Amino acid sequence: MLVTGFDIIFFWVARMIMMTLKFTGEVPFKTVYVHGLVRDGQGQKMSKSKGNVLDPIDLIDGITLDELLEKRTGNMMQPKQAKAIAKATRDEFKDGIEAHGTDALRFTFLSQATTGRDIKFDMNRLEGYRNFCNKLWNASRYVLMNAEGEDCGTSGEEVELSLADRWIISQLQKTEAQVTKAMDEYRFDHASQALYEFVWNEYCDWYLELSKPVLWDENASAEAKRGTRRTLVRVLETTLRLAHPMMPYITEEIWQRVAPLSGAYMGKDASIMHQAWPETDESKVDHQASLDIEWLKGVIIAVRNIRAEMNISPGKLLDVLLTKGRPEDAERLESNRHFLSKLAKLESVTWLENPNDAPLSATQLVGDMEVLVPMADLIDKDAELARLNKEIEKQDKLIGGIEKNSGTTVLSPKLP
CATH class of the missing domain: 1.10.730.10 (Isoleucyl-tRNA Synthetase; Domain 1)
Structure with a gap:
């Protein structure tokens, strides 16, 4: 197999085939993988005259800014451009280029090898x-x-x-x-x-x-x-x-x-x-295992979201209630209680048969099921009300500014 860029298909690939057929009677390769051109971050073709070439060795092993400047501006065919190239290089690589290793570079190019597209590095x-x-x-x-x-x-x-x-x-x-x-x-x-x-x-x-x-x-x-x-x-x-x-x-x-x-x-x-x-x-x-794990992940993520939204310490053990789900949800709870307790950091997790018995709680949905974290003893009610009122005032000011600038109300149907 031959790997090549599309820009030299005729100048190199086709001529290799013609010459080899002429002198040996055989095709030199049966498969040609054509990839896009590797361009710089702005989509420009890399060239020494532009001073935007990135040497793979520098990406692998790293290079200091001074060494990179010398590499890009030394022995230029158009020395007048050296100053502009040096400035652009300093702006893009303030501290030079860190070492990234061969594997990271290979994986980067593979991830960007989309059919019919150049690679914007x-x-x-x-x-x-x-x-x-x-x-x-x-x-x-x-x-x-x-x-x-x-x-x-x-x-x-x-x-x-x-x-x-x-x-x-x-x-x-x-x-x-x-x-x-x-x-x-x-x-x-x-x-x-x-x-x-x-x-x-x-x-x-x-x-x-x-x-x-x-x-x-x-x-x-x-x-x-x-x-x-x-x-x-x-x-x-x-x-x-x-x-x-x-x-x-x-x-x-x-x-x-x-x-x-x-x-x-x-x-x-x-x-x-x-x-x-x-x-x-x-x-x-195992399709059933996939469904069960997705349910488990959903509950864990729901508890973590509640922690983040309510500013609850990640290390605090919580009491969690699950309700309004399907019969299989209750079965999954019993089968995976140990995983839930460890990964979501729970003191207890209970299935609540009657949703009306739920205390004041922060809530997240996992499908039809509700994940409840009772808020008693977890937050200061007065402090939370003060925080919410402050947030309301902030949003009111934003709305007022929009209305002032547009000359109409935010909820006006005339706005697009």
């Missing part, structure tokens, strides 16, 4: 994907901390999978299918996005947190802890294989420590490069 995207690499690294540290030297079920011992275990295994199957399909279709932007969402939003943000109530519970069974450790390790090991074509260095480094815990063969010179590509196992897709 954005340093903020590069920094974001460096954070993604750090997120994967820190998640691996958590897994190793809880799995190394522990029983991870590699010898076939009995395991008990929690709801969270079944859910993340199911989500992994979906991600494997999405990434594989995208890679087969050369939609590297879709592949990187699917991997990013799984690693950051599902594995790190939720599953790692859901694993703690099992691993750190002294009353949890050995089978349950073994099942969670095995899931932590195996899902991470599979994710590393999915990510390896996009981020080869960090995945190889982590895999060397994670693979033995997952039961992978670790012969001489074993490398993630030689491992099989992950394949989806439809039998592991």
Whole structure:
């Protein structure tokens, strides 16, 4: 396969084919992947004369401002532009360019490789994907901390999978299918996005947190802890294989420590490069687990939103009431009380059969169900009324200013 920009299809690609056919009678490559041009942050084509070229080595290893200025303004064909280029460089890179690493740069380009579009290079995207690499690294540290030297079920011992275990295994199957399909279709932007969402939003943000109530519970069974450790390790090991074509260095480094815990063969010179590509196992897709986890996440997010809106300390244990839901909501509460109590930091969580019995509470909706946090003893009533009155006065002033400037009332139907 040949990878090339569209601007040299005739000048380079077509001539390579014609010359090779002429002298060898064979086509030099069967597949040509054509990508867009990499432009600067303003959409301008990069060129030395404009002084807007970004050297990939500088993005990987970093460069000081003085070195960058020397690189952009030294030996110019049009020295008169040096002053303007130096000013633009100082404005854009006040402290030079930090090191971001090869994997972050590769992932950035892959994420922007949209069909039919040039790449408008954005340093903020590069920094974001460096954070993604750090997120994967820190998640691996958590897994190793809880799995190394522990029983991870590699010898076939009995395991008990929690709801969270079944859910993340199911989500992994979906991600494997999405990434594989995208890679087969050369939609590297879709592949990187699917991997990013799984690693950051599902594995790190939720599953790692859901694993703690099992691993750190002294009353949890050995089978349950073994099942969670095995899931932590195996899902991470599979994710590393999915990510390896996009981020080869960090995945190889982590895999060397994670693979033995997952039961992978670790012969001489074993490398993630030689491992099989992950394949989806439809039998592991658990739709019910996905529905149950979405319900669980909804309740936890609702409680967190109430905390933020009512200025309740994140560490304060709350009493929570659930009401007006469906019968399966009450069943889910009983099955997931432990997860809710730990992740939402609850003193108690109770199903309220009669909504009319609810005390004065802050409320959030999760589908048809109401999540109630009773406000007694949580807030100062007089202070809260004063805060609300102050907010009303502030909004009234804003409305008055709009009415004064427009010459009409805010609620006038004449306004567009």
